[in-house]
Amino acid sequence: MLTSQEHLTHALTDRWFYALVATGLFLNATGLYPPILEPDGALYASIAKTMALNGDFVNLYAVGRDWLDKPHFPFWITAFSYLLLGINTVAYKLPALLFFGLSTVYTYRFARLMYSKIVAQVATIVFLTAFHGILSNSDVRAEPYLTALVIGPVYHFYRVFQNAPRPWLHILLGSFLTGCALMTKGPFVVVPIGAGLVLHWLLTGNWRELLKPRWYVVVILSALFTLPEIITLYLQFDLHPDKVVFGKTDVSGVRFFFWDSQFGRFFNTGPIKGSGDPFFFVHTLLWAFLPWSLPLYISVGSVLLGLARRRNPLPEYVSLGSGLATFLLFSASGFQLPHYMNIVFPFFAILTAQFLVSLSPVNLSRWTIGQTIIGGLLVVLIVAVLLLFQPERLTGALVWVGVVALATALLFRNNKLLSLMGRMTGVMLLLAGVLNLFFYPSLLQYQAGMVAAHYVNTRQDLPPTTAIYGTGTYGESAWSYEFYVDRPVWYARPDSMLRRRVAQEPVLVFTSAAYADSLRNNGFAPRTVATFPYYHVSKLSYPFLNPATRPQTLQPYVLLEVKN
Structure with missing residues (x-):
């Protein structure tokens, strides 16, 4: 029990709490202002743009071809946002910010189930101010969606465990959110959703909970809510074994969803590979969870020490189980990126808050x-x-x-x-x-594609059809050009395609200077319309940041007018 002096020291009035939450939401909302960052954000924005323009919510296309990597759910949400708000930066980022706000609500509500009000308040503020969460609301990928789709089911399933009123509603909501999570990232999301609940039942002597029929109903319902993803993958890929994906035919989209996209990356045997480091997230969290990384590490260490001494250091072990299981899973994976850990930030925030509030x-x-x-x-x-x-x-x-x-x-x-x-x-x-x-x-x-697109949008005298040329430009600045330009874009691949198109009408081509030279060497006679400096802005370096050495780090991208 806290003394009266300790209560005073740990006080956080509702007025201050709401003010800090509002500030936290605002500082995350500033991420709506800057343009979409290359490469991944611009790629996902362009995929959803194609979906919205074509009215095709089944097939995913990127670089003018069938695309098999991420599931559909974030693209569906983004495409609907485009249809409502137009195709622009805010329409791409706003749905992710709303899901982040939903994560904030669920963080508070879940913490409030087993902790004091002050712990729930502190956890909410910690979650709102963790650095990589803020970064992900500017450089939007799947994580803001997935964070809500992980903490949400955990909250509802814990309410089922508590035998809350209307348990069927919590089962339905939790299963629906789990299905959406599966349609956002794939089967591995069951780890952050389920591992904490299982660990809590085991440590608190409630292991018989695993045998209750209601959890098998949850599994069935979650699978049913995932059917839209399975059906769309089947329609786009399994029904068309002749399609070339990852350089080969007879690729199953359903198999990719259940195996290659997750286990293939984990074991580094799939078509998309990485280089895993078991200590990657140990040092990554030090900066990604700033300014709260040190209290988080101390909190987790003290809880594990308490468990080793057969004490009961926490009123719930869902946060510990979900956070640690996901941490260990991704640490053992062959494919690792810093933003992967964002999805368990609500649990890290709760662990951090209970530690801070428990201090003398x-x-x-x-x-x-x-x-x-x-x-x-x-x-x-x-x-x-x-x-x-x-x-x-x-x-x-x-x-x-x-x-x-x-x-x-x-x-x-x-x-x-x-x-x-x-x-x-x-x-x-x-x-x-x-x-x-x-x-x-x-x-x-220095995103050449975006700047070039804005330039094209102001020039009505340029050809109405525009192409992106050169496979080396994909993943650099092509996707921001495709998203921000206000005219149809196609990928000129191979040269014969561009030659046939140029025979019919002039074509505006966006490419790198090196590929522009190859165009000239291949018999085209392009006219340079404008040149734009390019740098891979998501990988900052001192030579680029320093204005004196910056020109040496830039490469030129060009707009060309190609005629017959």
Whole structure:
């Protein structure tokens, strides 16, 4: 039990909680402002654009060909958003942000089932301010969707376990969200959804829960809700064994969904391979879960130590089980990316919150000071990057830093829980604002495809048909060009296709300078319309950030007018 002094130290009034949550939602919403980042974001945006324009919600196409990699659910949601809001940056990112907001609600509600109100409040703020969550709301992929589709089923299934009123409703909702999760990432999502529940039942002596028929109903319903994905894959690929996918024919989309897309990547035997490192997520979480990574690691360590000593350190083990099982699964995988761990951030946030709230006033004060130092170092780092990179609105960025830092320092002076949450929210507001409002808008001017598309959209005198030429441009800047240009795009592959098209009408071609030279060598006579500098902006380096050496890191992309 906390003493009256400890209660005062750990207080977080509803007014402050709502203010911090609103700030957290706002700092994530700044991700709507910058353009879509290459390569993956632009690829997914273009796939959904093709779906919306064609009215074809069965087949997925990329680079002008059948595409077999990710399941349909995020593309369906994005395509519907395009139909409602038009094809633009906000329409692509807004649905993901709404799913992130749903994750926030579920994080609070799940934490509130077994913890005090203050733990649920702190967990919600921790979740809203974790760095890679903020990053994923700007560089949108599947993770904002999947996070809600993991914590949501866990909440509903835990309510079923608690024998809540109307259990059938929780079974239905949980199964529906699980089906949507399967249609977002594939079969491996059952690990973050189910592992925590199973571990909780085993550690609390409720192992007989595994034998109850209601969970087999959940499995059946989840499979039924996944049928749209299975059917669309069957229609696009299994019914057409002649299609060439991954360089071969007779490729089963259904098999890919159940095996190659997940187990193939895990064992590194599928068509898409990576290079796994068992310690990748150990060091990745140190920056991805900033500013909360250290309390998270200490929390998990203390819980595991308590379990080893046969104590009961937590009121629930779902968060520990889901978080650790997913961490270990991805660490053992042959294919790893930093954003993979975002889907269990709600569970990490709850583990972090219960640790912080359990601290004595003296230790809480120490942690507040330590976290403030970490926050201060982040501010110094972002200012150093700003001064090095010299974005277009550098003065505005520095003013933003100064105003947010001063307001945070004035509002949160004491080393109590409110000050800890307020200071970290202020630091991440400062960071998100700098990245999304000042840094990225200047950085993304080096996405040659996007800039070229905007240029084409203002030139009515250019040919109405446009093509992307050269396989080496795919994955670089072709996809942002395809998404942002306001005219039909096709991929000129091979040369004979371009030659036939040029014989009928002039073609506007977007390609790299190297491929432009190959066009000339292959007998075409292109006229250069404009040239645009390109850099792979998702892989920053010091030579690029430094204006003095930046020109050496850039490669030219060109718009060409090709006539008969």
